[in-house]
Each structure stands twice: as structure tokens, then as C-alpha cells.
Amino acid sequence: MLFSMLLDMSFAIMGAGIGAGLAAIGAGIGIGKIGASAMEGIARQPEAAGKIQGAMLVIAALIEVAALFGLVICLLISFKG
Amino acid sequence: MAVRIMIDEKKIKTSKLLITSLLTLVLLCTNFTSAFAQDHGEEAEEFKPSETIVHHVLDDHIWHFFDGHYGTLYLPIIAYSSEKGLDVFSSSNFYDDHHNLVEYNGYSLEHGLSITDNHDASVLDLSITKNVLTLLIVSFIMILVFTSVAKGYKKNKGKAPKGVQAVFEPIIVYLRDEVIKPNIGDHYEKFFPYLLTLFFFILFGNIFGLIPGASNMTGNIAVTLVLALFTFFITNVKGNKGYWGHIFNPPGVPLWLKPLIVIIEIIGIFTKPISLTVRLFVAITAGHIVMLSLISLTFIFGSYAVGGASSLIVLFISLIEILVALIQAYVFTMFSALYIGLATAKAEHH
Numbered sequence: 001m002l003f004s005m006l007l008d009m010s011f012a013i014m015g016a017g018i019g020a021g022l023a024a025i026g027a028g029i030g031i032g033k034i035g036a037s038a039m040e041g042i043a044r045q046p047e048a049a050g051k052i053q054g055a056m057l058v059i060a061a062l063i064e065v066a067a068l069f070g071l072v073i074c075l076l077i078s079f080k081g
Numbered sequence: 082m083a084v085r086i087m088i089d090e091k092k093i094k095t096s097k098l099l100i101t102s103l104l105t106l107v108l109l110c111t112n113f114t115s116a117f118a119q120d121h122g123e124e125a126e127e128f129k130p131s132e133t134i135v136h137h138v139l140d141d142h143i144w145h146f147f148d149g150h151y152g153t154l155y156l157p158i159i160a161y162s163s164e165k166g167l168d169v170f171s172s173s174n175f176y177d178d179h180h181n182l183v184e185y186n187g188y189s190l191e192h193g194l195s196i197t198d199n200h201d202a203s204v205l206d207l208s209i210t211k212n213v214l215t216l217l218i219v220s221f222i223m224i225l226v227f228t229s230v231a232k233g234y235k236k237n238k239g240k241a242p243k244g245v246q247a248v249f250e251p252i253i254v255y256l257r258d259e260v261i262k263p264n265i266g267d268h269y270e271k272f273f274p275y276l277l278t279l280f281f282f283i284l285f286g287n288i289f290g291l292i293p294g295a296s297n298m299t300g301n302i303a304v305t306l307v308l309a310l311f312t313f314f315i316t317n318v319k320g321n322k323g324y325w326g327h328i329f330n331p332p333g334v335p336l337w338l339k340p341l342i343v344i345i346e347i348i349g350i351f352t353k354p355i356s357l358t359v360r361l362f363v364a365i366t367a368g369h370i371v372m373l374s375l376i377s378l379t380f381i382f383g384s385y386a387v388g389g390a391s392s393l394i395v396l397f398i399s400l401i402e403i404l405v406a407l408i409q410a411y412v413f414t415m416f417s418a419l420y421i422g423l424a425t426a427k428a429e430h431h
Contacts, residue, residue, distance in 0.1 A: 058415070061408040065360050068367035075370060079131040 023070025130377035287406030300365035309354035320424035
């Protein structure tokens with residue numbers, strides 16, 4: 001009973017959905033923190049806005065890729081189903 | 082009064098520019114969607130989004146633009162078999178009139194990708210696939226663009242840049258002053274051509290991949306792996322005494338901890354190219370998958386409303402993808418410069 005439940009493919013697909021959501025939450029927190037501190041930095045030092053924006057974008061891209069890792073893995077799981 | 086008219090003119094100009102660019106983007110997107118529709122219009126009843134998406138993201142021996150007799154470009158297959166030797170033929174031989182896979186000359190195509198011999202002989206596949214052709218096209222465009230940039234640089238020496246040169250010279254100067262020089266140091270000139278080539282190759286590849294119907298070249302793990310291996314070899318061949326010293330005899334570490342640190346450092350040599358490879362591969366491939374999934378929604382629901390909404394979202398994602406194309410090229414170049422800079426840094430004693 002339990003074994004057949006574990007082998008049920010629909011659970012894997014549900015897990016993929018939950019996983020993609022969790023990855024998005026993580027990336028959201030990360031990018032939100034970057035955005036918040038970048039805004040603070042720009043407010044304190046408006047003349048450094050250009051440099052802060054550039055650095056912000058690059059770090060946001062790095063975090064985004066971490067979220068995409070999760071997304072791709074979850075997609076692969078759901079494609080198997 | 083004059084000032085107000087000028088401002089009004091400016092406003093009109095900006096709004097005109099905005100409207101034209103928006104229209105172009107919408108047109109591009111509808112193009113994409115309609116190509117997709119033609120692709121799978123007939124089998125709308127059994128539309129399988131996962132298969133379609135994987136098929137569009139992977140490499141292929143044919144380049145499919147639209148249905149019909151002239152819609153497909155059959156690319157050449159170059160196979161070297163241990164029994165039959167070198168064989169060159171068109172991939173159209175693998176398909177019959179109804180686009181089903183058939184055998185040809187003892188070879189068969191598996192999953193539309195790998196060539197296998199029916200007598201179990203090993204086959205070396207050197208075919209010009211979709212990605213290889215894209216690579217050649219991108220290289221050709223780069224040669225055209227950068228010879229003209231170099232010519233312009235020679236001709237307009239001491240004067241303001243002109244034409245194509247005016248587009249690329251600021252980017253090159255930015256990369257030199259903001260990315261490569263701070264990371265490598267004063268001896269950056271030896272690595273400057275390599276890093277510039279890297280940046281523009283990735284950038285052109287990424288942008289080319291965003292054109293509807295084009296292939297996913299920089300989203301192929303083999304391509305990104307080779308790019309990362311270039312950086313890997315340059316880093317380790319040009320690595321100086323300080324670099325290897327930090328790996329095998331880390332300074333300032335207690336003796337009992339040294340074996341552990343050395344193992345971690347050695348692993349670190351190999352994780353750098355792996356992270357470069359996977360970052361670019363995933364960022365580009367996931368972007369394509371997200372766009373194709375959103376377009377697939379139209380065909381899953383089969384409604385015009387969803388089609389309109391998903392087209393709008395795809396438009397938005399496309400804009401983000403252009404940004405991602407730039408950022409990924411920048412990040413790859415920056416990390417390559419950083420690794421090379423760390424390996425070739427002159428020994429400093431503080």
C-alpha cells in the first residue's frame with residue numbers, strides 16, 4: 001500500500017510543483033534583500049547610483065540562476081511523469 | 082514658448098519611439114507564436130508540451146522553420162564509422178515523405194539526435210547540426226563586425242568613432258576599464274583579446290538564440306563546457322608560483338589543517354569551470370523553456386484569451402531575456418577575468 005503510494009508518479013509531479021515554488025520563494029527573498037539594500041545604498045549616496053545598480057543586476061542574475069536550477073530540475077521531474 | 086515646443090517635440094519623439102519598439106516586439110512575438118501554431122496545428126488534439134519544449138531546446142540534425150515542402154533545412158551528416166569509414170550525406174535521407182524516421186545506408190537516427198550503426202560498429206558523429214551551423218553563423222557575423230570595428234579604429238585614429246565602431250568601442254572600453262583591468266591588473270593585455278572574444282561570442286550567441294526559429298546554441302552544455310575549459314586551461318597554464326603555492330602549501334594555515342585545505346583547493350580548481358559551464362547553460366536553457374512553456378499554455382487551453390495573455394507575458398519575458406543575455410555574457414567574462422587574475426597576480430608582500 002505504502003510502496004504503491006511511493007511509486008505513484010502523480011506525487012512526483014506534485015513534488016516538482018512544490019519544489020519550483022520553494023525555489024521561487026528562495027530567489028524572491030534573495031532578490032528582495034538585494035533590492036532593499038541597493039535602495040538604501042542609493043538613498044544614502046545618490047551619486048553612486050549607477051555603480052550600485054550595475055552590481056545589483058549582476059548579483060540578482062546570480063541568484064536568479066540558482067532559482068532556475070531548481071526550476072529546471074522540477075521541470076525534468078514533471079516531464080518524466 | 083520655444084522651449085515648450087521643443088519639449089513637446091521631444092515627448093512626441095520618445096512616445097513614437099516607444100510605440101514603434103512595442104509594435105516591433107509584439108510582431109516578433111506573434112511571429113514566434115504563429116510559427117509554433119503551424120508547427121503543431123495539425124496535432125492540436127494530442128499536443129504534448131513537454132516533448133515539444135524538449136525538442137525545441139535540444140540540438141537537431143534538421144532545422145525546422147515551418148511546415149510544408151520548403152520549411153525544413155536538412156543539414157549534412159558526417160559520420161565516421163569504424164567499419165565503413167567516412168560517410169557524408171544529407172539528413173533528409175533519414176526521413177520519408179511523411180516525416181517518419183527511416184534507416185539509411187546501415188545507419189539509423191535515434192531520437193532524432195544520435196547516429197547509430199546497425200552492425201554495432203562505433204560511429205563518430207561529426208555532423209553539422211543546428212548548433213554547429215549557428216556557431217558558424219555567429220562566428221561569421223563576429224568576423225564581419227569586428228574586422229569593420231578594427232578598420233574603423235585604424236582609420237579614425239584620434240577622431241570620434243563612426244558607424245559600427247561607435248557601437249562597439251564603448252562596450253570594449255567599458256569591459257577593459259571596469260571588468261578586465263580591475264580583476265587582472267596591469268598585465269591584462271595578454272588576456273584582453275581572449276576575454277573580449279568570450280564576451281562577444283556569448284552575447285551574440287545569446288541574442289541569436291532569442292530570434293524566433295533560431296537554435297539554442299549557448300544553452301547547449303557542450304558549448305558552454307568548451308568555453309569554460311578555455312578559461313580553465315588559461316588559468317592553470319598561466320598560473321604562477323603564488324597560485325600553485327596557495328593550493329599546495331597554503332600560507333598561514335596550521336600544519337594539521339593543511340592536508341584538508343589542500344584537498345579542498347584541488348577540488349576548487351575543478352569546480353570553477355563547472356560552475357561557469359552550468360551557470361550559462363541553465364540560465365539560457367531555462368529562459369527558453371519558460372518562454373516555450375508560456376506559449377504552450379495557449380495550445381493547452383486552446384483559447385484566444387489565454388493566447389493573448391500569454392503573448393503579453395512572453396513579451397515581458399523576452400525583454401528580461403535580452404537583459405539576461407547581456408548579464409550572463411558579462412558574468413562569464415567577469416569570472417573568467419577574476420580566475421585568470423587570481424592565478425597570475427604578482428606576489429605582493431604587505
